[in-house]
Every structure is written in structure tokens, then in C-alpha cells.
Amino acid sequence: MPLSVLICDDSLVARKQVAKCLPQDWDVDIHFAKHGKEAIEQIQAGKGQILLLDLNMPVMDGYQTLDAIQSGQFTTKTIVISGDIQPEAHHRVTALGAVDFIEKPVNPGELQDVLRQHHLLEMQEPTKENPALPLALQDIYQEMTNVAMGQAGEHLARIMNVFVKLPIPNVNLIEVSEIHMMLKDIESHERVSAVCQGFIGGGVTGEAVCMLSDSSFGDIAKILNIQSSVDDQLQLEVLMDAASVLIGTCLSGIGQQLDISFRQRLPMILGQHRNVSELIDSNLRKWRKTLAIELSYGIEGYDVQCDLVLLFTEESMNTMNMKLAHLLEDDL
Amino acid sequence: MSQNSEMLQMHWLMDMVQSVDVGIVVLDRECKIHVWNDFMESHSGLLANTVKNQTLFAVNNDIDKEWFIQKTKPVFDLKVRTFITWEQRPYLFKFPNYRPITGTEDFMYQNVVISALTSATGAVDYISVMIYDTTDKAIAKKQLEALQVHMTENALPVR
Numbered sequence: 001m002p003l004s005v006l007i008c009d010d011s012l013v014a015r016k017q018v019a020k021c022l023p024q025d026w027d028v029d030i031h032f033a034k035h036g037k038e039a040i041e042q043i044q045a046g047k048g049q050i051l052l053l054d055l056n057m058p059v060m061d062g063y064q065t066l067d068a069i070q071s072g073q074f075t076t077k078t079i080v081i082s083g084d085i086q087p088e089a090h091h092r093v094t095a096l097g098a099v100d101f102i103e104k105p106v107n108p109g110e111l112q113d114v115l116r117q118h119h120l121l122e123m124q125e126p127t128k129e130n131p132a133l134p135l136a137l138q139d140i141y142q143e144m145t146n147v148a149m150g151q152a153g154e155h156l157a158r159i160m161n162v163f164v165k166l167p168i169p170n171v172n173l174i175e176v177s178e179i180h181m182m183l184k185d186i187e188s189h190e191r192v193s194a195v196c197q198g199f200i201g202g203g204v205t206g207e208a209v210c211m212l213s214d215s216s217f218g219d220i221a222k223i224l225n226i227q228s229s230v231d232d233q234l235q236l237e238v239l240m241d242a243a244s245v246l247i248g249t250c251l252s253g254i255g256q257q258l259d260i261s262f263r264q265r266l267p268m269i270l271g272q273h274r275n276v277s278e279l280i281d282s283n284l285r286k287w288r289k290t291l292a293i294e295l296s297y298g299i300e301g302y303d304v305q306c307d308l309v310l311l312f313t314e315e316s317m318n319t320m321n322m323k324l325a326h327l328l329e330d331d332l
Numbered sequence: 333m334s335q336n337s338e339m340l341q342m343h344w345l346m347d348m349v350q351s352v353d354v355g356i357v358v359l360d361r362e363c364k365i366h367v368w369n370d371f372m373e374s375h376s377g378l379l380a381n382t383v384k385n386q387t388l389f390a391v392n393n394d395i396d397k398e399w400f401i402q403k404t405k406p407v408f409d410l411k412v413r414t415f416i417t418w419e420q421r422p423y424l425f426k427f428p429n430y431r432p433i434t435g436t437e438d439f440m441y442q443n444v445v446i447s448a449l450t451s452a453t454g455a456v457d458y459i460s461v462m463i464y465d466t467t468d469k470a471i472a473k474k475q476l477e478a479l480q481v482h483m484t485e486n487a488l489p490v491r
Contacts (some may be wrong), residue, residue: 155409156410158409159405159406159410161411216366224402225402226402233420236420237420237421240402240415240417240420241402241406241414242416243410244406244412244413244414245406245410245413245414247411248406248410248411248412249410252411252412264413265416266415266443267415267417282354298401
């Protein structure tokens, strides 16, 4: 995961302008936020090792943002870029922990100088830490998923005559805010469709989200041997079919190891009937943390990229931990 | 004696499959019909004895064979469930509305779940096709949409 540079400004023009001023050869991910609140949410989700921050913004201004970063003890390095050139402004942001202050409009040379001066250009990539999930458990979940994936991949490969590039599963305990962002991201991406499907069995409940880039449809139709041309209606169906197969094989692999047979609900296209933000808002209070297993499939020789995320509820983890405990004991 | 009670249990289990208000059809790999429950009999007007051992496509020639085979292949091969929702395809079997007098739709909207039936040896030789009546949902959605259109068209101008 490359370093993330977060540009926070309420003006689209300003955000673009700042992004253009970043050094061309700098290997970073660029993220944007429209105000401080969005920026803090992204920082909480592990983005924004470097923050380029405007001061005058709605919802949460630059000062409040710096304050939140300080009190949240985030390691984000903040450079303030503002039109407010009063000495007092400069003084105040430095007191709030900003590493430097650049006057608007910013130019590439100046920004680069400041970045170099504070050794931000050679800053290391962040290492992902998961203090919440004990390493041994994370290992077990990862292994469980690996085995399930192996079976699923073999099935898929045999049936569809393709080579499935097996993903390395990413197992994490994630906060609600991260899912929030993930779903919002899907919503804002017109070129990605997502299907979600609830599953339940033996005291374990959760939801699977399958995301497919729209460019994959043609190739998936080819793999599934669908002859007719892919129109909108068929596209939805292909998406649901592909999702059922991916989610189903993966779940049955996991279920076998947990000795659980999962029931799956009908798949739904995400956000087709209700706005995603609305869904999230109504669910926000129900839970805080969740176990997420992320898988990213590719199929050799085809332009198919598909991400599968399995989200388990907090309560389910107790059951799963118990069922998997024997693995841990055997290993030690 | 115990064999007898098992037989009895088998009997009422079968009775349940027959009488449940969900359509149940069991098919083999050639899509020949093996089970056709009461729900299917009542709504299609075809008796189980008539359709047994016929292929699904002979019984219902509305179904696109290639498309349906496509839907069942992963179920046989991968033991996963596949789904057909009324929003994508209103129905698999064109049945008349359950409420012919007070209902507003001409036919029954259906959700369909196709799942594998695993034999004692673990092989999948048969699949079950379950048909759920979702006409009420479809009507509710249509009404809601009509209401939304009505409200936008008749909205008071903002002063």
C-alpha cells in the first residue's frame, strides 16, 4: 500500500490545483476530502499519512481538523494550504501541530520545497497494524479462508475451464466507518456494481458483498458461456450469477471447516432500491466492529476483476473463535 | 415397530412438501421432472403424474432452455444456490394470479431458488427448484412508484 496523500479543501478547483502541484514521480495514492470531517473519517480508515489542509471550510474547518488530529493522536503530517495569510493564522496552525504553512495559490516548486524540507518525500509506507485482532486468530482466519479459496478456485477452474488467480485473503477487524467508506466508494463509482447477499447458519451471520467492475461483464458472459449480447438487464443477471457462484463456493468452503452449512438469502444489487448512505445511517448504531475477509479475484487471460468481501457480525466471531479454537491448540 | 414409525414420519414429511405454499420441483441432470408438488399442480393445472419424467421444457415451453441450463449448471457442479428474482424476470412459470378477483396483476410474480440435493454418496444428481409467490411485493413496489410519480407531477410549486 503506497503512502496516502489526502487533499482537503471545499473547493473542487483548489483540490485539483493542489493535486497537480504534487511531484510527478512521487509514488503515492491521492485522496480527497471536502471538509475536515471527511478528512478525519479517511484518516481513521488509515488514509492520509500526509494531509494538505485548507482552513476555511464548512462542517469542520482546518483548525478543528488539526485539533481532532492532535486529540486523536494520529501520526498524520499536515501542511496547511490557505489563503488566510495573517501571521496569527500561521501561528495558530503551527501550535496545533501543522508542520508547515503554504499560501494560496500553491505552485509545484514551493510545495516540493516544503515536502523536501520536512523529509516527507522519502516517508515510509505505512505498515498496517491490527491490534484488535490477535495475530494467532488472524492467522487462523486467514488459513481458513485460504483453504476455502483453494477449494473454490479448483471448482471454478474445473467447471469454467479458466485459471483463477487465487487471491491472498486479507483478514481484518474493521470499524464501521471503513465499511461506510467502502460502500460510499462503490456508490460513487459508476463503473462498479455490487451485489450483497446475507448468509446465516449455526450461529454465524454476515453479509457478502461482491463488487465487479462494469468492464468485466463482457468477459464474464463469455466465461459463463452466454451467447446473447450483454444488455442492461442481462448485465444484472450476469452480475447476480457470478456473485452467487463466487459467494456460494467461498461460503461452502468456509462452512465445511466450521462444520456449518450456510443458508444464503436472495442476492440484491446494492443501492438499487435505497440510497447507500441511507442504508448505512440506519445501521450505524447496530454495530461497531466487524470481521472482514477481503478477496480479490482475477481470471487469467480475461479482463475480470472482482472483489469479494465477507463481513461477519461481532456476535458471530464468538462462535467462530470457539469452532476454530481446536486449530490453535493443535498448532501450539 | 421403529421402521413403522419411520415410515409414518416419512409420510407426513412428504405431506408437508406437498402442502406447503411454495412451489417445489425436483429435476435431474436432463431437467426431467421428478417431484411436482401440490402448489405446482394447483397453479399449473398439470398433475404430477402427467409431468413426471417429462423435461421441464416440454412441460413449459416458455422457458429458454439454454438460459435455464446455465442457471442450473453451477448448482450441479459447484453445489451453490442460484437465484432468479422477480425484478429481473417476473416469473419462471406463468401462473395466473392467486387472487383472480381482487388482484390487480394478471400473473404471479416469482422468486426462484435453485439448490442442490446431495445424495448419501455426496453426489448431486438432483436439484430442487423452489418457487415463491412475490406478487404482493411487486404490487407494493408498483404502487409506491405510481405514488412517487403522482407526487412529483402534482407537487405544489415552490414559492
